[in-house]
Amino acid sequence: MAKAKGSSGRTIESELFTVPARRGRAARVNKGQAIKIINTHGHQVVDTWSFSAEDLTEFMSMEHLRPTIGTIFPTKGHNLYSNRRRPIMVFEEDTSPGIHDTLMAACDDYRYGLLGCKDYHDNCTDNLHAAMRQIGLRAPETPSPLNLFMNIPVGKGGKLTFEEPLSKPGDYVILRAELDCIVAMSCCPQDILPINKGKTVEVHYQILG
Amino acid sequence: MAKAKGSSGRTIESELFTVPARRGRAARVNKGQAIKIINTHGHQVVDTWSFSAEDLTEFMSMEHLRPTIGTIFPTKGHNLYSNRRRPIMVFEEDTSPGIHDTLMAACDDYRYGLLGCKDYHDNCTDNLHAAMRQIGLRAPETPSPLNLFMNIPVGKGGKLTFEEPLSKPGDYVILRAELDCIVAMSCCPQDILPINKGKTVEVHYQILG
Numbered sequence: 567m568a569k570a571k572g573s574s575g576r577t578i579e580s581e582l583f584t585v586p587a588r589r590g591r592a593a594r595v596n597k598g599q600a601i602k603i604i605n606t607h608g609h610q611v612v613d614t615w616s617f618s619a620e621d622l623t624e625f626m627s628m629e630h631l632r633p634t635i636g637t638i639f640p641t642k643g644h645n646l647y648s649n650r651r652r653p654i655m656v657f658e659e660d661t662s663p664g665i666h667d668t669l670m671a672a673c674d675d676y677r678y679g680l681l682g683c684k685d686y687h688d689n690c691t692d693n694l695h696a697a698m699r700q701i702g703l704r705a706p707e708t709p710s711p712l713n714l715f716m717n718i719p720v721g722k723g724g725k726l727t728f729e730e731p732l733s734k735p736g737d738y739v740i741l742r743a744e745l746d747c748i749v750a751m752s753c754c755p756q757d758i759l760p761i762n763k764g765k766t767v768e769v770h771y772q773i774l775g
Numbered sequence: 776m777a778k779a780k781g782s783s784g785r786t787i788e789s790e791l792f793t794v795p796a797r798r799g800r801a802a803r804v805n806k807g808q809a810i811k812i813i814n815t816h817g818h819q820v821v822d823t824w825s826f827s828a829e830d831l832t833e834f835m836s837m838e839h840l841r842p843t844i845g846t847i848f849p850t851k852g853h854n855l856y857s858n859r860r861r862p863i864m865v866f867e868e869d870t871s872p873g874i875h876d877t878l879m880a881a882c883d884d885y886r887y888g889l890l891g892c893k894d895y896h897d898n899c900t901d902n903l904h905a906a907m908r909q910i911g912l913r914a915p916e917t918p919s920p921l922n923l924f925m926n927i928p929v930g931k932g933g934k935l936t937f938e939e940p941l942s943k944p945g946d947y948v949i950l951r952a953e954l955d956c957i958v959a960m961s962c963c964p965q966d967i968l969p970i971n972k973g974k975t976v977e978v979h980y981q982i983l984g
Contacts, residue, residue, distance in 0.1 A: 629879060632880075632935060633880065636934060636936070637932065637935060651888070652885070670838060724848040726847065
């Protein structure tokens with residue numbers, strides 16, 4: 567699909583929006599538009615979901631995209647499939663080393679309990695649902711997210727470890743919508759494991775025409 | 776937890792039940808009981824789900840168990856975690872080579888459409904929901920299943936391939952319930968890819984006291 571262009575012939579870019587540290591945001595991205603998610607500080611994991619705006623029960627699904635693209639690691643050039651096995655977005659650009667996770671659930675308060683927290687801890691599951699409510703919508707469930715910039719190497723025999731991101735400040739991905747989408751993002755507040763280098767910070771995004 | 780014993784001191788075993796070829800079944804497995812799932816012919820993949828009987832919105836979750844057990848491949852000795860991060864079952868016994876899949880969604884009619892089918896094809900997603908309805912329940916969503924005996928090697932760079940099972944006739948697993956559970960199983964009707972050696976057959980199960 568051709569990109570929409572402004573009168574100057576250049577791609578139209580929205581203002582720069584912030585996903586605050588440890589919080590979530592959701593945004594509409596219409597078919598043909600794209601979202602540019604910028605890892606401003608380089609070391610922040612962004613749990614990312616995409617729902618069909620027409621029917622929120624259709625959403626980007628890690629377990630449905632893996633069999634279709636034939637890899638655990640989607641990156642530039644891959645279609646991102648929904649739970650109805652059709653492309654909901656296209657992974658159009660990626661300036662990072664292309665290491666993103668599809669294996670780990672969004673963190674939740676139970677997870678932080680297991681990690682020793684006695685009190686409530688910010689978490690991506692609650693951030694997803696808060697972000698959707700903030701724009702008047704309700705996520706029908708908590709799909710397994712595309713964890714952008716999250717570095718979970720797969721070792722011998724399928725062993726999984728939690729490592730620091732390999733991305734650098736300003737790295738970004740561009741995901742283009744194949745359907746009218748609601749994209750939700752959470753700046754992962756994980757500050758116990760090293761996946762955010764121990765510093766949970768904000769990221770930025772733009773909608774591209 | 777100690778196994779319940781009959782008056783003879785031996786574990787109580789139910790009659791042998793059948794999951795027909797290309798179909799699903801669901802069974803109640805109370806806390807402390809176990810289910811023995813027998814790969815009667817050796818080459819049949821069994822998509823398996825477990826829901827809390829008290830609240831079906833809590834269920835065994837592949838994306839929640841992977842971070843907790845630290846591997847893609849659960850086998851004998853592992854706890855199987857729910858989407859609330861607590862053990863819902865324990866993988867107590869496994870006479871197969873221990874190769875089971877956690878990466879692939881249940882097949883569905885969309886999947887067979889992508890594989891070239893023009894008409895409806897039996898599939899594990901519909902089997903799950905039919906099996907639950909058959910015992911008067913409704914699955915709240917379609918969790919990613921534990922695909923028993925399914926051989927999906929993870930290659931270099933996360934590459935995924937569909938291979939024949941490594942199990943042999945009569946191999947079985949025993950999953951013991953840590954909560955009162957509803958366990959659903961589907962004899963995967965995949966006859967296009969080689970995951971069932973091209974022959975879709977029945978399996979058997981027993982409830983163990």
